[in-house]
Amino acid sequence: MDLRTRYLGLSLRNPIIASASPLSGDVGVIRQMEDSGAGAVVLPSLFEEQIQQEERLAYELTSISADSSPEASSYFPAAVAHNPGPHGYLDLIARARAAVDMPVIASLNGTTVAGWVDYARLIEQAGATALELNIYRIAPGASVTGAEAEANCVALLKAVRSQVKFPIAVKLHPHFSAFGDFAQRLDHAGADGLVLFNRLYQPDIDLVRLSWSNDVSLSNPGEIRLGLLWLSLLAGRLPRVSLAAGTGVETSSEVIKYLLAGADAVMTASALLRHGPKHLRSLVSGLETWLSARGFASVSDIKGLMRLTHPEAETEAHERSNYIESLLTYQSPYVRQ
Ligand SMILES: Cc1cc2nc3c(=O)[nH]c(=O)nc-3n(C[C@H](O)[C@H](O)[C@H](O)COP(=O)(O)O)c2cc1C
Known part of the structure; x- marks a missing residue:
C-alpha cells in the first residue's frame, strides 16, 4: 500500500502529521512519534511575545554595568519545559532534526509585521524542514475591518516569506469572511500550504467562582465538518498550495474523511494528548486497512475524491441548497x- 503524500513540496511517508502541542516540544516523544508512524511533526509555536520579551530583557541586561548583580539572569522568566523560549527553540529544532528522519516543521506565532520576523531566518538556519506560520489574531475592536485584518495576515506572510527560502x-x-479569496491571496503572497483549521481560544465561565476559566478543551470528531467543507471547496482550486486538515481527528475515520475532502496531509494534537504518541500507529493502520478493504492502492487514489467540483x-447555490x-x-x- 502506497501511503505517501506530498505536502509543502515535501514527500511524506504518510499523510498523518503530529500537530503543534506540548508533546512535540520533547525530542524523546518526537522519536516515539516517528517510531509510531508519523509522517512529520510540527513543533510547538515560538510566540512573537516571547521573542520581543527576550529582546527587551537582553537590552535591559546589556544596559546594566558589567559588575552588577550576577543574579541578572533571574530577570528571564522561567521557561516552560516544552517551550524553551527563543534561544532554546533553535536548539530544539537542531536536536529534533538530528533525532528523526521525518520532516520537522517549526512554528512561529505572531500578529504584527515587526523585527521578530527575522526569526524565521534563524529557524531556517537551525535546520527546520519548513515553517508553519500560526497567524492567530482576532480583531475585537470596531476600528479594524475584515479587509484590514486579512490584509495584515497577507503582509505578515510576505514579511516572513522575504526572509526565507524553505516552505x-x-x-x-476559520473566522475569515470570503475564505476562498483570502486563501488565494495567501497563495499569491507565497504560502506553500494552508492548515485548515486552528481552533480559537474559547474560554468558559466558572459559575461557582464567577470567573473566566481558560483551560484548553481538547477537540472531538464532531468538529471536522467545517474543515471538510472548506477543504472540499478549496481542493484543486489552488494548485500551488497544499492543504492540511487541522482539527478533530480522533480515529482513522476522520483522517480518511479529510483526505477524501481534499487534504494532502492531516494533523492531530488532541488525540495524541489524550492517548499518547503511540496512537499514531492506529491512525496509520486504520487508514491502510480501509484503503485495502475498499480496493484503493494508494492515498493518492482517494485524495480529493469527494471534493466539490461544481463550477465556481x-x-x-449548491451549498445553499444543501x-x-x-x-x-x-x-x-x-x-x-
Ligand atoms: C495543549 C495544546 C497546545 C497547543 N499548542 C500549540 C502551539 O504551540 N502552536 C500551534 O500552532 N498550535 C497549538 N495547538 C493547536 C493544535 O496544534 C491544533 O491545531 C488544534 O488543537 C486542533 O487540532 P486537534 O483537534 O487535533 O487538537 C495546541 C493545542 C493544544 C491542545
Whole structure:
C-alpha cells in the first residue's frame, strides 16, 4: 500500500502529521512519534511575545554595568519545559532534526509585521524542514475591518516569506469572511500550504467562582465538518498550495474523511494528548486497512475524491441548497410530519 503524500513540496511517508502541542516540544516523544508512524511533526509555536520579551530583557541586561548583580539572569522568566523560549527553540529544532528522519516543521506565532520576523531566518538556519506560520489574531475592536485584518495576515506572510527560502504553511482559524479569496491571496503572497483549521481560544465561565476559566478543551470528531467543507471547496482550486486538515481527528475515520475532502496531509494534537504518541500507529493502520478493504492502492487514489467540483459560479447555490435541504428534512419525534 502506497501511503505517501506530498505536502509543502515535501514527500511524506504518510499523510498523518503530529500537530503543534506540548508533546512535540520533547525530542524523546518526537522519536516515539516517528517510531509510531508519523509522517512529520510540527513543533510547538515560538510566540512573537516571547521573542520581543527576550529582546527587551537582553537590552535591559546589556544596559546594566558589567559588575552588577550576577543574579541578572533571574530577570528571564522561567521557561516552560516544552517551550524553551527563543534561544532554546533553535536548539530544539537542531536536536529534533538530528533525532528523526521525518520532516520537522517549526512554528512561529505572531500578529504584527515587526523585527521578530527575522526569526524565521534563524529557524531556517537551525535546520527546520519548513515553517508553519500560526497567524492567530482576532480583531475585537470596531476600528479594524475584515479587509484590514486579512490584509495584515497577507503582509505578515510576505514579511516572513522575504526572509526565507524553505516552505511556509499558514495555519488559520476559520473566522475569515470570503475564505476562498483570502486563501488565494495567501497563495499569491507565497504560502506553500494552508492548515485548515486552528481552533480559537474559547474560554468558559466558572459559575461557582464567577470567573473566566481558560483551560484548553481538547477537540472531538464532531468538529471536522467545517474543515471538510472548506477543504472540499478549496481542493484543486489552488494548485500551488497544499492543504492540511487541522482539527478533530480522533480515529482513522476522520483522517480518511479529510483526505477524501481534499487534504494532502492531516494533523492531530488532541488525540495524541489524550492517548499518547503511540496512537499514531492506529491512525496509520486504520487508514491502510480501509484503503485495502475498499480496493484503493494508494492515498493518492482517494485524495480529493469527494471534493466539490461544481463550477465556481454554482458553488454557493449548491451549498445553499444543501443547507436548506438539511434544515427542511430534519426529523425529530417532537416535530409533526
Ligand atoms: C495543549 C495544546 C497546545 C497547543 N499548542 C500549540 C502551539 O504551540 N502552536 C500551534 O500552532 N498550535 C497549538 N495547538 C493547536 C493544535 O496544534 C491544533 O491545531 C488544534 O488543537 C486542533 O487540532 P486537534 O483537534 O487535533 O487538537 C495546541 C493545542 C493544544 C491542545
